[in-house]
Amino acid sequence: MSQKADIEYLTKLARMELSAEEKASLEKDLDAIIGYMDTLSKIDTDEIEPMEHVLGLSNVMRDDNPVPSYDRDTLLACAPNSEDGFYDVPLAVEQ
Amino acid sequence: MDLYKLSVKEASELLKKHEIKADELLDSVYARIEAVDGKLGAYISLCREKAESMAKSAQSKIDNGEAGALTGIPAGIKDNICTKGIATTCASKMLENFIPPYNATVIEKLESSGAVITGKLNMDEFAMGGSTETSYFKKCANPWDITRVPGGSSGGSASAVASGEALFALGSDTGGSIRQPASFCGVVGLKPTYGAVSRFGLVAFASSLDQIGPITRTVEDSAIVLNAICGADSRDSTCADYKHPDYTADIDRGVKGMKIGIPTQYIGDGLDPDVKEAVLRAAKHFEDLGAKCDEVSLPAADYAVPAYYLISSAEASSNLARYDGIKFGYAAKDCKNLAQLMDRSRGEGFGREVKRRIILGTYALSAGYYDAYYKKALKIRRIIKNGFDKVFENYDLIIGPTAPTTAYPIGSKSGDPIAMYLGDIFTVPVNIAGIPAMSLNCGFDKQGMPIGLQIIAPAFNEPKIFRAAYAFEKSTPYNKFPNI
Numbered sequence: 001m002s003q004k005a006d007i008e009y010l011t012k013l014a015r016m017e018l019s020a021e022e023k024a025s026l027e028k029d030l031d032a033i034i035g036y037m038d039t040l041s042k043i044d045t046d047e048i049e050p051m052e053h054v055l056g057l058s059n060v061m062r063d064d065n066p067v068p069s070y071d072r073d074t075l076l077a078c079a080p081n082s083e084d085g086f087y088d089v090p091l092a093v094e095q
Numbered sequence: 096m097d098l099y100k101l102s103v104k105e106a107s108e109l110l111k112k113h114e115i116k117a118d119e120l121l122d123s124v125y126a127r128i129e130a131v132d133g134k135l136g137a138y139i140s141l142c143r144e145k146a147e148s149m150a151k152s153a154q155s156k157i158d159n160g161e162a163g164a165l166t167g168i169p170a171g172i173k174d175n176i177c178t179k180g181i182a183t184t185c186a187s188k189m190l191e192n193f194i195p196p197y198n199a200t201v202i203e204k205l206e207s208s209g210a211v212i213t214g215k216l217n218m219d220e221f222a223m224g225g226s227t228e229t230s231y232f233k234k235c236a237n238p239w240d241i242t243r244v245p246g247g248s249s250g251g252s253a254s255a256v257a258s259g260e261a262l263f264a265l266g267s268d269t270g271g272s273i274r275q276p277a278s279f280c281g282v283v284g285l286k287p288t289y290g291a292v293s294r295f296g297l298v299a300f301a302s303s304l305d306q307i308g309p310i311t312r313t314v315e316d317s318a319i320v321l322n323a324i325c326g327a328d329s330r331d332s333t334c335a336d337y338k339h340p341d342y343t344a345d346i347d348r349g350v351k352g353m354k355i356g357i358p359t360q361y362i363g364d365g366l367d368p369d370v371k372e373a374v375l376r377a378a379k380h381f382e383d384l385g386a387k388c389d390e391v392s393l394p395a396a397d398y399a400v401p402a403y404y405l406i407s408s409a410e411a412s413s414n415l416a417r418y419d420g421i422k423f424g425y426a427a428k429d430c431k432n433l434a435q436l437m438d439r440s441r442g443e444g445f446g447r448e449v450k451r452r453i454i455l456g457t458y459a460l461s462a463g464y465y466d467a468y469y470k471k472a473l474k475i476r477r478i479i480k481n482g483f484d485k486v487f488e489n490y491d492l493i494i495g496p497t498a499p500t501t502a503y504p505i506g507s508k509s510g511d512p513i514a515m516y517l518g519d520i521f522t523v524p525v526n527i528a529g530i531p532a533m534s535l536n537c538g539f540d541k542q543g544m545p546i547g548l549q550i551i552a553p554a555f556n557e558p559k560i561f562r563a564a565y566a567f568e569k570s571t572p573y574n575k576f577p578n579i
Contacts, residue, residue: 017442050473054529080426
């Protein structure tokens, strides 16, 4: 089932800008790692149900009790860039 | 007396008897850090001023007769556990300047029990690694031989506890990150049952596998710390609503009549001969103590590592999507638009191993590969879980090595990811199955490096682990302090 990973496509999906050198070295690593992961194809799992989680939980519900949240200044203080009480980001929609 | 060498239990008793003061104990630990951390690199940051004020309030609790088991005890915290007002970096450039506005649940619990937080401990970046060599800030060394790795990812936690730079530490374990460094540094590391300890405030790596646990110098200390940090939490919906017993209560009941399995797959080829000898000697020792040991089989053991790396990397690629250079963490400079801010912040902020895992996880989850890799790994997960369940129908515990080797020289494996991943072969199945396991020292190899024995139990059977480990520790000469 192995197929060469398309590193350009994967870095786009993962939203990471990498240098050409990084891409080359990552591609080499990934080919080896995926080759190793292919050992899984040797084991027959046709009759086995996948297990996402050991606890088998889904949609844990709780009462919707309002509690105090963090104030704006505290959270904005974590941001690398903020201005006038807002997160400061570069242009989001091209004009 | 070197106060930093005391166990949690011993220090707590001396504090309550007013034979030592909380500030003396803290001073002794900081003096030790000053003396050895230049060589070890176990701490990323210290918070002495805050620690001194915590020691002061611990002392007034003691003076008022309100002391608990951890009141006044200096503890180090792995740097992926959020501490309010104290930088929490995950050993990454991405979070170099992140100061959390809140405490993790385990920190709230430690603080309310009076523990004194000394500082934040070194680790592999985002807990991805087995040697603490992927830390963005600095290398960390093993106190038994400073040319060797302390293991990882909680390498700073294990190195600090082994060398007396903290009386205990918290680590996190996604695929062995508490047990393997405990093994390499000759201390006691416990990965509790999935859901026993709240993960709220633990920086997420692989949410279905991550668990916080104690690294201590004795088995009893491990039970004491687990008592303090376990319990349901409305802020972590995967944290079990379970009535935890007092984990120290039956610790001295011994192993007489217990049935212990040793998986054939855990003592086969590829295991370092000194490790194998020590583990088989430990099994013999348990028989001498009155347990019955048999070889058992854990099918699919060979598939656990690839399944683990697929599941954990897939979850990581999703969890680490939050680092976008906007709300917190590193932001690239002079970006012309929003997309570039995200792309460049992530490209510049993450280190090589983290990028490798994000890309692997992205691949495993991408269209066309999901069934062949991610879903396949989830099926293997069920086979591995069923394998443990079957053995536990007839056995109380499983024992084996924690790691296939002892601590190796710094730099010797860092260029070969698969060799590094295979070091997790005995620890990852436990996370995949969500069950508890401990590593404790069971001897030394020919170079004098500690060897870890892993004791595995069914979910929420930590008391059995404590009983066996305590009986082993009390009747063997392996619990030693390194000469550094």
